[in-house]
Amino acid sequence: MAKPSAQIPVIDISPANAHAATQLLDAAANNGFVFIENNAAAAMPPTAVGNMFDLSKQFFQSPIENKQECPTQNNRGWVSMQQETLDPGNQKRGDFKEAFNLGEFSGSTPNQPLPEPLSTHVDTVAGFSHSCHALCNKLLQLFAEALEIPSDWFSSRHDQSKGASGSIMRLLYYPSVPDSLGQDEDDIRAGAHSDYGTLTLLFQLPGQPGLEIKTPAGTWESVPVDPHGTLSTDPSKPLPILVNIGDLLAYWTNGLLKSTVHRVIFPKDAKRGGEDRYSMAYFCHPLDDAELIPVPSKRVEQYEGGVEGVKKGGKTLTAKDHLLERLAATYGTKA
Numbered sequence: 001m002a003k004p005s006a007q008i009p010v011i012d013i014s015p016a017n018a019h020a021a022t023q024l025l026d027a028a029a030n031n032g033f034v035f036i037e038n039n040a041a042a043a044m045p046p047t048a049v050g051n052m053f054d055l056s057k058q059f060f061q062s063p064i065e066n067k068q069e070c071p072t073q074n075n076r077g078w079v080s081m082q083q084e085t086l087d088p089g090n091q092k093r094g095d096f097k098e099a100f101n102l103g104e105f106s107g108s109t110p111n112q113p114l115p116e117p118l119s120t121h122v123d124t125v126a127g128f129s130h131s132c133h134a135l136c137n138k139l140l141q142l143f144a145e146a147l148e149i150p151s152d153w154f155s156s157r158h159d160q161s162k163g164a165s166g167s168i169m170r171l172l173y174y175p176s177v178p179d180s181l182g183q184d185e186d187d188i189r190a191g192a193h194s195d196y197g198t199l200t201l202l203f204q205l206p207g208q209p210g211l212e213i214k215t216p217a218g219t220w221e222s223v224p225v226d227p228h229g230t231l232s233t234d235p236s237k238p239l240p241i242l243v244n245i246g247d248l249l250a251y252w253t254n255g256l257l258k259s260t261v262h263r264v265i266f267p268k269d270a271k272r273g274g275e276d277r278y279s280m281a282y283f284c285h286p287l288d289d290a291e292l293i294p295v296p297s298k299r300v301e302q303y304e305g306g307v308e309g310v311k312k313g314g315k316t317l318t319a320k321d322h323l324l325e326r327l328a329a330t331y332g333t334k335a
């Protein structure tokens, strides 16, 4: 039986919508997932999204020698099949997927080696990464407005001109397996996890669903690719962009904003026709030294969230401390 669809609102963040900030906060405080209309205010032109997906497909279809030129280092580079285990407590095998992680760019200059065809289209890739970050900062200003704190409280901590951060643009590839293998269970491709950063933008492709979010009751609900259902009637309309809250926004807001557990599956009863799945995620992280202290908001003060882990041994954790801890668990290394 198909799983129920998660209730995720679609919000217009253009100035025409005077309620954008409160709508965003309500969605973030509910299950932490929200779609953003991809209009001029979001400023992620569909051609730029399409070009980035094309480069991603070319990379993942390239010979393994090309991929092996840029193995993962400092959370950047190629992540090979089953290298990553997102749910180490419950998974018997690593995630059946590949990824390529791109750290932040200095202008159009990458801070890591890039393989073909990313290296030969570096302006496209850097431009996409900067547009993602700009959208995240816009969303962070709206969250600040809704929380009644200075509008740059979050965005000043995400100002890439001020220092290094853990922000990562991640290209993902989930290869299909032939239907003839006759799976009798859902095939879990990215184990259950919450995201480690501030916010995540997720770009999905029509006909390639698979993302699910965990409900408070512990059941799973599927996330649509086309929440308006307009793809079949008006394919020229850009798909909304999926945004989810990461652990840091949950920490900063004492749990008012929800960093909800999610996963990617190939459902056992879906007739996929052997289609691979491609997605792209932008994990927005603050500057490395940003402290995980509660934001000075009345609404946060009044919220009895009980999110723990901001302090360790009496020391306030920084964004970098938290990231290193999470990466160590995912890759089975020491922090």
Ligand SMILES: O=C(O)CCC(=O)C(=O)O
Pocket (backbone or CB within 6 Å): 170, 172, 190, 195, 202, 211, 262, 263, 264, 279, 280, 281
């Ligand atoms: O591929 C997707 O749809 C989501 C991937 C994801 O959740 C992640 O990489 O954190």
Ligand SMILES: [Fe+2]
Pocket (backbone or CB within 6 Å): 193, 194, 195, 262
């Ligand atoms: Fe995720």
